[in-house]
Amino acid sequence: MTNQEIAEIFEKIANLLEIKGEVIYKTLAYRRAAESIRNLAEDINKLHQENKLSEIPGVGKAISEKIIEILTTGKLEFLEKLEKEVPPSLIEVLQVPDVGPKKAALFWREAGITNLMELERAANTGELRQLPGMGEKSEKRILDGIKMYQRRSDRMLLGQAWQVANTWLDWLRSVPGVLRAEAGGSLNRWKPTIGDLDFVVSSNNPLEVMETFVNHKEVNRILSHGENKSSIELQSRTQIQLWIQPPERFGSLWQYSTGSKEHNVHLREHAQRIGYSLSERGIQDAQGNEILCAVEADVYQTLGMPWIPPELREDRGEIQAALNRCLPILLDPKGLISDLHMHSTWSDGRSSIEEMALAAKQKGLNLICICDHSASLGIARGLNKERLAEQRLEIDRVQQNVGKSLQILQGVELEILADGKLDFPDELLQDLDLVVASLHTSLRQPRETITGRLLMAIRNPHVDIIGHPSGRLLPTREGADLDWDIILQAAADHGVALEINSDPSRLDLDEIHARRAAEMGILMCINSDAHSFDALPITRFGISVARRAWVNPELVINTWPNEKILAWLGNRQVMAESIHPES
């Protein structure tokens, strides 16, 4: 049973209890526990063995007993009983916009509705409007909501979301009356996947700006329209929300809209403890005096702490850290000066080595490494020994052309084969400047097998970096079922760097494991894995993973000067020569 599966069980309990009408704080407790289990870096089975379940935030006596029951018996009597009381198919009804626990309970108890299909039928026949508190408009809203739910678009990937968002930000900034426009929500926190887009605007003419916003030419439907807040659905099905406050309240608004919800709840609890009340409009002290916050830092300062960077605002300890004045130092988005994994036309890239090098130089990088695929990845036209030798000549030629400000290394993205062997023999590997070893095939092997494959790569002294370690593909394909305790320990023991692959559909290591790796002092490497020259800037997304994972910049080898990287590689080379892998 994985952390994810346990978290889902508690989420389900929370939903069912809410419909049942249990006191709200009990359901909140289950939801909070689910969220912190989802964010755990360590395997919950291990925490159980070590008797540390109650150290998980939000997990007390009752919930840890339930976790133990699930882990030891594979089921939970409490949930089974609950499912007999409240039909679990009602949870789907909760997914419909404007339907929450109270209405779901009303539909179920008063009209016998237990699933989405029955809800739709009741709305179509006009049965819903007969219920107390319901009317014609509510009925129509629910029908629309069901349609929206059924055609809902998947969460967008971060890269695509920023593209769309930048277009909207440009437009918003051109609207008369807009003094400032910024992205809020999960986008501003650089979360790997984004649901809706959130924007915040400062303006002294909110009505006028809102009017322009909801009449934008791409709007399909207006979901809500007020003075401070409006929400629209585009023809593309993307939903956008806009908040507006005057400039003197903009800091509070931006802080509020950036979230996360959990961060804000925790922050408000803290505010309350020290005698303040916090909202998107400002802060009130105990006497009811308003403290206006024009910038976000004012909000945090009033509450007795330094400004917390948005990427940290997930309620994963950042508020306590801020209060203790020990927020982590985060990687500067401009701090990457090398990129050690990119492709070229020599395998499946679309740009020549020269084009990649020129773009890298233009971007201000000091060092790049061309890592085309090794032979066995046939679909990517992987290189063999002979073509690698030819490629070395080409790299030397390009190096001459681009000059000394950019150093070009020759590496390889080495295939870890299904049986755990590496695609190239050691003699070939030792001639390369750098080796990135990656899994691309047979990712669904059982945990022991696939962990063993990766272990063999980590233990090979010629391997410097493990590329996109889990192999996940967002938003759909989960990563391999790795035993992370073993993998991370091996990486630490062998001084191998783990890649944070910047491709928006990978972002792998993910932030959970990157944070754990950082705590263990493991080296990491943020690479573009670019397949064309114009993809080099995507390292910004890899940087966001490192920031969200609290990674100390010193552990990120792309922040090192060339000499330090070359010395690190050199040391590994010496180690490799002194070790006989078979002995």
Added chain:
DNA sequence: GCCGTTTTCGGCCCGACTGTTTTCAGTCG
């Protein structure tokens, strides 16, 4: 059900918007 710089009991975040109501409940972020 959880939790403690006021607490081991008694609290537990805040405001905007909508629709159905004549003052508020429900939902959402």
